[in-house]
Amino acid sequence: MKHRLISLIENALLVCREKGLVGGVGLPFIEVEATKDPAFGDYATNAAMVLASSARQNPRQIAQCLKENIVDRDGILSKIDIAGPGFMNFFVRENIWAALLKEVADLGDAYGSLKMGEGKKVQVEFVSANPTGPLHIGHARGAVVGDVIANILREAGFSVSREYYINDAGNQMNNLGKSVLLRYRQLLGETVELPETCYQGEYIKDLAAEIRARDGDIYLRMDPIEAVPILTDYAGKVILEGIIEDLRAFGVTFDCYFSERELYRDNGVERLLKDLEDKGFIYSDGETLWFKTTAFGDEKDRVVVRKNGDPTYFAADIAYHKNKFERGFDTVIDIWGADHHGYIPRMSAAVQALGHNKESLKVILVQLVNLLRDGKPVAMSTRSGEFVTMREVVDEVGKDAARYNFLMRRSDSHLDFDLELAKKQSNENPVYYVQYAHARICSIMKMAQDRGCKIPAFADVSLERLALPEEVTLIKALTRFPDIVEGAARSLEPHRLTFYLNELAGIFHSYYNKNKVISDDQTLTNARLFLVNMVLVVLRNALRILGVEAPEKM
RNA sequence: GCCCCCGUAGCUCAGUAGGAUAGAGCAACGGAUUCCUAAUCCGUGUGCCGCGCGUUCGAAUCGCGCCGGGGGCACCA
Numbered sequence: 130m131k132h133r134l135i136s137l138i139e140n141a142l143l144v145c146r147e148k149g150l151v152g153g154v155g156l157p158f159i160e161v162e163a164t165k166d167p168a169f170g171d172y173a174t175n176a177a178m179v180l181a182s183s184a185r186q187n188p189r190q191i192a193q194c195l196k197e198n199i200v201d202r203d204g205i206l207s208k209i210d211i212a213g214p215g216f217m218n219f220f221v222r223e224n225i226w227a228a229l230l231k232e233v234a235d236l237g238d239a240y241g242s243l244k245m246g247e248g249k250k251v252q253v254e255f256v257s258a259n260p261t262g263p264l265h266i267g268h269a270r271g272a273v274v275g276d277v278i279a280n281i282l283r284e285a286g287f288s289v290s291r292e293y294y295i296n297d298a299g300n301q302m303n304n305l306g307k308s309v310l311l312r313y314r315q316l317l318g319e320t321v322e323l324p325e326t327c328y329q330g331e332y333i334k335d336l337a338a339e340i341r342a343r344d345g346d347i348y349l350r351m352d353p354i355e356a357v358p359i360l361t362d363y364a365g366k367v368i369l370e371g372i373i374e375d376l377r378a379f380g381v382t383f384d385c386y387f388s389e390r391e392l393y394r395d396n397g398v399e400r401l402l403k404d405l406e407d408k409g410f411i412y413s414d415g416e417t418l419w420f421k422t423t424a425f426g427d428e429k430d431r432v433v434v435r436k437n438g439d440p441t442y443f444a445a446d447i448a449y450h451k452n453k454f455e456r457g458f459d460t461v462i463d464i465w466g467a468d469h470h471g472y473i474p475r476m477s478a479a480v481q482a483l484g485h486n487k488e489s490l491k492v493i494l495v496q497l498v499n500l501l502r503d504g505k506p507v508a509m510s511t512r513s514g515e516f517v518t519m520r521e522v523v524d525e526v527g528k529d530a531a532r533y534n535f536l537m538r539r540s541d542s543h544l545d546f547d548l549e550l551a552k553k554q555s556n557e558n559p560v561y562y563v564q565y566a567h568a569r570i571c572s573i574m575k576m577a578q579d580r581g582c583k584i585p586a587f588a589d590v591s592l593e594r595l596a597l598p599e600e601v602t603l604i605k606a607l608t609r610f611p612d613i614v615e616g617a618a619r620s621l622e623p624h625r626l627t628f629y630l631n632e633l634a635g636i637f638h639s640y641y642n643k644n645k646v647i648s649d650d651q652t653l654t655n656a657r658l659f660l661v662n663m664v665l666v667v668l669r670n671a672l673r674i675l676g677v678e679a680p681e682k683m
Numbered sequence: 684g685c686c687c688c689c690g691u692a693g694c695u696c697a698g699u700a701g702g703a704u705a706g707a708g709c710a711a712c713g714g715a716u717u718c719c720u721a722a723u724c725c726g727u728g729u730g731c732c733g734c735g736c737g738u739u740c741g742a743a744u745c746g747c748g749c750c751g752g753g754g755g756c757a758c759c760a
Contacts, residue, residue, distance in 0.1 A: 158700070160702095166703080166704085173703085175701090175702060178740085181740090213703050214740060215740095216703070259760070301759080428686075432758045437758080439758085441759090442759070442760050468754060469755085469760095470688075471686070474686090494688075496753085537697095538696070542688080543689070543752090543753065562722070562723085565722050572720055576719050619700090620700095628707085639724065641719080641723075641724085642721095642725080683720075
């Protein structure tokens with residue numbers, strides 16, 4: 130609907146310009162919004178006011194010209210008002226609304242999917258925690274946000290690939306191997322202290338025990354220089370498998386796991402440095418190699434090869450991003466914890482130095498999560514190994530409630546996650562409110578079928594029977610769904626979908642309480658069954674994007 | 684010191700590619716169930732949109748300066 134109106138306005142503007150009624154050139158961004166107040170019609174545009182300055186004309190006068198030149202071939206409008214400083218308020222003919230449900234019915238599961246992506250290749254990289262321990266609550270938020278952004282983009286018509294970057298080549302991994310070795314030696318009776326830099330969690334002891342069971346005491350006699358890499362490999366592999374399994378239980382999967390080691394294996398980092406050197410972005414101060422990120426707005430240049438000859442993490446990360454673009458992605462989206470925000474300028478600089486548009490890298494920052502229980506903070510300390518894992522949270526509150534909770538806030542705002550609240554199956558927990566609407570409709574459909582009613586097709590519905598104000602409100606909400614997906618895809622903001630779902634569910638619950646769907650009136654029953662079935666379609670489609678179940682019974 | 688995010692109702696937060704009287708949920712109080720799921724619905728009200736200045740026909744939204752909260756400023760990853 131919104132898009133129909135936009136094209137009506139655009140055409141009217143072109144006609145006005147041809148006739149010389151409105152000055153200025155170029156098509157401005159024409160904004161059409163659903164109105165809050167019915168007195169302002171169903172949709173409104175500020176087009177005339179936006180045009181006013183470049184056209185050097187009175188906005189109300191422009192609005193008048195546009196109004197007179199709008200050609201409403203399909204007769205969807207009952208009137209257009211010009212109000213206030215120059216708003217154009219569009220009143221849609223009441224009997225048009227129900228007809229719009231045809232689109233929902235025709236598209237079914239595909240209602241809400243868009244062509245805006247034009248099949249462009251987008252990669253979403255998220256989680257990417259190094260496999261040194263189980264994921265915690267903060268990772269969980271990043272996981273859901275990344276997963277749902279990927280879903281939204283796919284819905285919007287992009288070709289999406291989800292990727293997990295495994296940081297398996299650095300000091301942290303070495304520490305992991307060392308930690309396991311020390312626990313292993315403790316297990317075999319040695320008295321050794323675990324330094325603070327080592328991983329303290331219980332899972333390290335489990336790994337050490339597994340290794341002893343498998344290989345006995347052979348690492349005791351081995352030079353640690355040899356033993357640590359072996360243990361690192363083993364531990365990293367086991368932990369990564371655990372991470373992947375935990376993510377799967379959370380409904381998050383990836384198309385590709387990319388290992389940092391692979392980058393080194395085929396000299397990706399070396400080739401990258403050569404490439405940047407050829408382009409003149411690398412210089413040496415005699416001891417280290419620097420990358421001139423300041424050429425692209427970073428506040429200082431960054432080291433890429435250390436004094437000891439090892440490339441930095443940053444160097445590998447640039448090589449990794451180079452690799453991403455070489456794989457043909459038009460846009461690369463990175464989901465990072467907010468504590469990495471200082472890293473953005475240098476990564477952006479790197480992408481530009483490689484010859485890519487600044488816009489082709491998008492970084493979404495996910496703010497920290499405060500884990501609470503009954504309103505009180507849950508103590509978390511990574512060092513001592515005492516932290517609540519993602520798995521524990523998912524097991525305790527359930528996949529759906531956990532996901533929905535993370536999706537109810539913008540990702541760049543701090544989030545309080547209360548375990549008790551998330552677990553409550555009550556009105557304090559919006560996920561059930563939405564799922565309940567779905568289950569209720571399923572229940573209605575089942576009842577109707579038990580009574581011998583067929584699920585009506587669009588052609589069999591007497592649309593004029595759907596004329597109650599609540600019904601029109603419901604239909605309007607359904608027609609907004611594709612606009613919501615579009616907005617969420619444009620802004621990469623999953624929370625828009627949860628807000629929409631809460632609203633849609635609310636409108637439905639209210640309608641349900643006031644009106645019987647199934648009655649003795651056959652044509653009315655038929656029409657209402659059709660309507661609620663369309664609500665069902667939209668609820669299901671939206672929940673699918675969020676990765677939340679749409680239960681038939683609760 | 685510099686950089687990023689946040690500051691909106693008692694609480695948790697939407698609303699920010701400028702737009703018309705600023706919204707929702709929770710909490711509080713009162714009501715609704717012979718009937719499709721009461722995990723529901725209906726009703727009752729509260730705001731110096733952190734503060735100030737500016738840009739504009741118009742600012743919660745944009746700019747500048749403060750104040751408060753969080754985070755970041757490595758040859759760590």
